Amino acid sequence: MTKRLECVIEGCDATIEAESEDAMMAQAGAHAADAHPELELDDGTMGSIRSNVRDVCRSVLMGSNPNERWIGFEPGFRSSVRS
Secondary structure (H helix, E strand, O other): OOEEEEOOOOOOOOEEEEOOHHHHHHHHHHHHHHHOOOOOOOHHHHHHHHOOOEEOOOEEEEOOOOOEEEEEEOOOEEEEEEO
16 A cells, blocks of 8 residues: 655655655665754654655446546445545
8 A cells, every 4th residue: 555754844845756665764864864954763753754655545446327426545444425
């Protein structure tokens, strides 16, 4: 499942997405070094960054009835939505 991290530094609107937490943390470290060189990337800071990583939920509309559509969410959740 895709992972997403929004930079927690006030005034920074960077968003990072990756397919794994390890890839996410590598990108977060590169972002911090480039955009926030004053930030010390010690174990505590990396743990704080890791705690803000979220799973991305992608939805898919399915069905042919225009008055009722099934929405499938990762991983396999289904809910009915009436329009």
